Amino acid sequence: MRIILDGMGGDNAPASVVEGAVLASKEIEHTITIVGKEELILDELKKYKYDEQKIEVINATEVISNDDAPVRAVRSKKDSSIVKGINMVKSGEGDIFISAGSTGALLAGGLFILGRIQGIDRPALASIYPIVGSEASLLVDAGANADCKPNNLLEFGMMGSIYMEKVIGRKNPRVGLVNVGAEAAKGSTLTKAAYDMLEQSHLNFVGNVEGRDVPKGACDVIVTDGFTGNIILKLTEGLAWNILQVIKRKFTEGVKAKLGAALLIDKLSGLKKEFDYSEYGGAPILGVKGPIVKMHGSSNANAVKNTILKGIPYVEEGVVDTIQNSVLEIEEITLNDHE
Amino acid sequence: MRIILDGMGGDNAPASVVEGAVLASKEIEHTITIVGKEELILDELKKYKYDEQKIEVINATEVISNDDAPVRAVRSKKDSSIVKGINMVKSGEGDIFISAGSTGALLAGGLFILGRIQGIDRPALASIYPIVGSEASLLVDAGANADCKPNNLLEFGMMGSIYMEKVIGRKNPRVGLVNVGAEAAKGSTLTKAAYDMLEQSHLNFVGNVEGRDVPKGACDVIVTDGFTGNIILKLTEGLAWNILQVIKRKFTEGVKAKLGAALLIDKLSGLKKEFDYSEYGGAPILGVKGPIVKMHGSSNANAVKNTILKGIPYVEEGVVDTIQNSVLEIEEITLNDHE
Numbered sequence: 110m111r112i113i114l115d116g117m118g119g120d121n122a123p124a125s126v127v128e129g130a131v132l133a134s135k136e137i138e139h140t141i142t143i144v145g146k147e148e149l150i151l152d153e154l155k156k157y158k159y160d161e162q163k164i165e166v167i168n169a170t171e172v173i174s175n176d177d178a179p180v181r182a183v184r185s186k187k188d189s190s191i192v193k194g195i196n197m198v199k200s201g202e203g204d205i206f207i208s209a210g211s212t213g214a215l216l217a218g219g220l221f222i223l224g225r226i227q228g229i230d231r232p233a234l235a236s237i238y239p240i241v242g243s244e245a246s247l248l249v250d251a252g253a254n255a256d257c258k259p260n261n262l263l264e265f266g267m268m269g270s271i272y273m274e275k276v277i278g279r280k281n282p283r284v285g286l287v288n289v290g291a292e293a294a295k296g297s298t299l300t301k302a303a304y305d306m307l308e309q310s311h312l313n314f315v316g317n318v319e320g321r322d323v324p325k326g327a328c329d330v331i332v333t334d335g336f337t338g339n340i341i342l343k344l345t346e347g348l349a350w351n352i353l354q355v356i357k358r359k360f361t362e363g364v365k366a367k368l369g370a371a372l373l374i375d376k377l378s379g380l381k382k383e384f385d386y387s388e389y390g391g392a393p394i395l396g397v398k399g400p401i402v403k404m405h406g407s408s409n410a411n412a413v414k415n416t417i418l419k420g421i422p423y424v425e426e427g428v429v430d431t432i433q434n435s436v437l438e439i440e441e442i443t444l445n446d447h448e
Numbered sequence: 449m450r451i452i453l454d455g456m457g458g459d460n461a462p463a464s465v466v467e468g469a470v471l472a473s474k475e476i477e478h479t480i481t482i483v484g485k486e487e488l489i490l491d492e493l494k495k496y497k498y499d500e501q502k503i504e505v506i507n508a509t510e511v512i513s514n515d516d517a518p519v520r521a522v523r524s525k526k527d528s529s530i531v532k533g534i535n536m537v538k539s540g541e542g543d544i545f546i547s548a549g550s551t552g553a554l555l556a557g558g559l560f561i562l563g564r565i566q567g568i569d570r571p572a573l574a575s576i577y578p579i580v581g582s583e584a585s586l587l588v589d590a591g592a593n594a595d596c597k598p599n600n601l602l603e604f605g606m607m608g609s610i611y612m613e614k615v616i617g618r619k620n621p622r623v624g625l626v627n628v629g630a631e632a633a634k635g636s637t638l639t640k641a642a643y644d645m646l647e648q649s650h651l652n653f654v655g656n657v658e659g660r661d662v663p664k665g666a667c668d669v670i671v672t673d674g675f676t677g678n679i680i681l682k683l684t685e686g687l688a689w690n691i692l693q694v695i696k697r698k699f700t701e702g703v704k705a706k707l708g709a710a711l712l713i714d715k716l717s718g719l720k721k722e723f724d725y726s727e728y729g730g731a732p733i734l735g736v737k738g739p740i741v742k743m744h745g746s747s748n749a750n751a752v753k754n755t756i757l758k759g760i761p762y763v764e765e766g767v768v769d770t771i772q773n774s775v776l777e778i779e780e781i782t783l784n785d786h787e
Binding site: 240241242252255256287289296297298300319320321322323324325335336337339340341342343344345346347348349350351352354355356358359360362365366368369370371372373376379380383 | 579580581591594595626628635636637639658659660661662663664674675676678679680681682683684685686687688689690691693694695697698699701704705707708709710711712715718719722
């Protein structure tokens with residue numbers, strides 16, 4: 110297997126990406142190909158001892174940044190690490206493309222270069238959602254599609270369930286639909302129709318999941334439109350950060366509090382770790398004809414390593430083919446619904 | 449002024465409601481009329497010393513519960529505390545109706561009995577949104593309308609801004625639109641169109657507010673559709689609860705932690721209070737022809753008291769009339785947009 114890594118994506122590129130590749134290469138037998146500005150990447154690689162059989166560098170002279178308009182960038186920057194990397198997956202030179210670069214460019218690249226899996230209307234971004242005190246859930250769609258139709262939510266449930274089972278290893282994952290009430294009849298026009306479709310499917314559909322139940326781990330696969338998914342993910346991040354900041358401030362007010370905090374220092378840092386979901390790997394773009402994984406822009410070397418490791422079952426378990434094979438059921442349910 | 453209080457709504461009715469009315473009556477000169485099962489309410493009132501000129505009871509033999517279908521209940525239970533109370537506002541016998549009962553029934557009662565303010569397409573529930581470490585924001589719509597059109601979001605911004613200024617006392621409140629990115633061009637079909645409308649208005653529109661900025665107090669009035677609003681409110685509640693539970697558990701693991709926690713006990717309980725927004729009063733239903741305020745079902749006496757106190761500026765500052773007077777601007781912007 111050849112894993113293609115974007116050397117230029119993310120806030121700490123290429124340093125963190127290269128270090129992560131070196132760390133991963135010590136744990137796996139596969140080849141890691143880093144695509145990007147050769148000179149910069151080789152400079153970083155020099156800092157480490159590594160097996161030269163397992164890490165190779167392919168030069169790409171251009172970089173797509175977060176400020177570039179995604180579609181235009183993918184069409185014009187042919188020698189960028191993102192376009193070159195995804196093209197390698199398309200041609201079969203690589204098996205998976207991993208990048209901490211622009212989400213929009215990765216989505217556009219997935220759509221234009223690899224193409225949608227036939228029968229999948231809307232590819233989606235699937236993000237790990239941290240559950241404090243328990244195992245993480247998977248949120249689909251985390252932001253690729255702001256406007257959705259009911260059959261898209263069925264697709265998200267199907268694709269998320271397959272990924273959760275095959276890559277994260279959660280058996281028979283519980284699929285929940287984000288909604289404003291527990292009853293089937295509750296919600297928007299979109300969620301009411303999606304509920305009916307999810308219920309007809311073979312998925313382990315546990316029904317509607319309310320906002321207050323999402324952070325409690327009420328389901329393994331959290332299905333929602335990309336607008337709501339983006340809000341859920343960022344609100345969680347912002348609120349957790351805010352609470353931890355206030356705790357920090359309060360716990361350093363006065364001598365007594367400082368002493369108390371000193372005694373709790375290991376518990377407090379443990380709390381912060383509850384929100385660190387880098388061990389689960391990055392966010393796959395599900396529904397395109399090949400594995401692409403988006404890492405957080407601020408990924409450190411350890412997060413890069415974990416994403417590479419999780420990329421292996423993504424390829425070996427045949428997630429893309431399994432999604433392809435489940436399209437028939439989606440089409441049947443969608444057709445039923447339009448009768 | 450006569451404040452009409454639902455004696456039968458909420459988990460702790462009529463005990464908390466009656467106690468809250470007694471507490472409020474000591475601070476105000478207005479009359480509080482408690483509507484509900486007379487016998488039960490009088491039994492509770494007996495427990496307290498209070499000015500009999502300031503608290504009166506009106507009998508209502510029926511109760512609308514959270515399990516009742518709202519529209520049907522409002523139409524059939526004519527002698528319920530909710531229907532009777534809202535009718536008193538309509539007839540002018542009362543100036544405001546406050547209830548911890550079914551949100552759906554209060555919305556249906558507002559719509560069918562009082563009616564919409566002419567020119568307001570969709571009345572909305574405006575809920576206080578707690579900001580940890582800072583002053584609360586107001587979230588509109590918190591769940592009345594799962595499906596919205598762009599002009600509805602403009603209405604929410606207008607109505608929320610008026611309430612925030614006149615009742616909560618926030619000068620020139622910053623109005624933000626919940627969205628998936630900061631740029632005007634980001635978002636769903638709905639938010640893109642709503643952005644344009646909000647920008648044309650006289651409101652202090654600060655643009656899009658991302659999920660991560662909502663809990664940091666990025667704006668005073670958080671404008672969103674009722675689906676997203678409900679998710680934001682409940683997710684915040686669930687996540688905060690979950691984090692506090694995990695803190696509690698971690699801080700009681702082992703002797704050292706217990707000691708540390710003991711030193712921090714006042715800081716920890718202070719943290720919990722950051723999420724207590726009962727001092728701001730309940731959630732007004734904005735856009736109907738009279739003041740109706742929904743309290744949390746679990747409101748204690750203090751929350752009831754605060755809601756009664758906040759009800760006074762709601763009436764005295766003429767919020768309903770001010771909304772009526774701002775309708776022309778909404779209509780002009782909406783018309784512009786459809787040209």
